[in-house]
Amino acid sequence: MKMKEYLNKAFPEVELIPSLYYQWDLSIHFTLGQNSYQLTDKGETNIGYFAKVYNQVHTIFNEVFEGDDELFLVTNLYKYIGEKQPTRKLNVYNRYVKNKRLLTHLQVETYPYPFEIEEGKYEMQQFSLRCKVRDIKVNSLIKAAIHEDFPLKPKLGGYPPGYPDVFFVNVTKNVMLFIYDDRGCEVLGLDKQQMNNIYKKYRKWVDELDRGKIERSLQ
Template structure:
C-alpha cells in the first residue's frame, strides 16, 4: 500500500494518531483558535473565522496545487462493523465522484477505550491519493474546525494530509490547533519563520530548539 510504503520510508515507527506532534522529533504545533468567548456559538463568529484564516493559510503554504497528497481519514467503528459503508459519505462533499474509485480501505487493530461498553473498537482507515487541486480543502478544513463548536458541517473523524512531494504530515485536531511534521527541519523552516507568532507557546521552547540548532530535540539531548 502506498501509505505504508511512504510512512515506512519517511516516517518509520510513527503511529498516525493524536497527539501527533509528540510522536516525532521534527515538527511544529500551531495554535488556531484565540480569544474564544462563550457567546461564540453561532456560525461565522469572530473566533471561528480566525481559526479558518489560520488553518487555510498554513495549508496553502504547505501544499501546492499540483502536489501529490494522501488524504487519510480514520473512522472509529463503535458499531462493530455495522453500516461502515455509510462512513464513506465523509469524502463525497470534498472530492469528485470518479476519485472515490481510488479510495483505499484498511481495517486497523483493535484499540481499547473506556468509552466503549465492550472495551474495544476498530478503526477503519480510508486513504485517497490525489492532487491538492483535486479536492475542496477549504470546506473540509472548516468542517474539522467546527467539530467542537456546534457548527455544521462538522468533521468528527481524524483527518491527515500527507504531502508525498514535500514529505510532510499536516493534522488539524480541532479549532484549538494543528500539527505539522517533516522529515527535515529545512523542509518547513520557512513556515516556522513566517508563522512564528502562531506557534503554541506551551511547546515553543522545544520547537525553537529544532529550528535554531538544526537538530531534533532528542538528538540535541544526546550531546549534553
C-alpha cells in the first residue's frame, strides 16, 4: 500500500502539511519547552532548553512508536518551481535511514505550494518511504526537525523557501506525529482510548488554550 492509499483509507480528511491539529478531531497539540527560552540572557543558544525539548519529543515518540511498527516517513520539500536536482539538498533519507537498500522504494510526488505567500513561485515535493521504526536514526532525525530555526546540528537541508517538514505516519497503530519545530508537535490518531491515554499522561505539556478542544474530542 502506498502512502496516499493509506491516508485516504485511515485519515481521509488529512493533508500532510503543517497544522495537522486543525484537520482532525482526534488530535493533540503539545507545546514544548514551557517556561524556558531558546536563548540565554547573553543571546546565546540555550542548550538546556533544547535538551528539555529533545526529551519531551523523544518521550512522546516512544509513547506511540515501537521498533517493529511500520510507518511512512514523509518529507515535504519546498522549492522554486523548476529547480533542478530536487533531492540534492535533502538529507532526510540518505542521512537518517539506516537500511540504504530501502531507498530504492522512495516515492516522490509534486504538488502546488500549500501556503498562500508567493503561491505560484514555489512547489512542494513530497517524499515518502515505507519502513520500520528501527530502520531510522530516530534520535538524530528528531533533533534535526527541532533545529529548524537555529544554527544547530544535525539539519535536514532544504531550499530557501522553507525548511523541510517531516511526518512520522505509523501504519501499525494508525497514529501520526509531526514535529513542526522546537515550539511544538502534533499527534493524530484513530483510537480514542489511545489518544485519551496520551493526553492524560502528558496533559501538562498541552497549552490551556488547546485543552478544551482536545477534551471535547476525547469525550
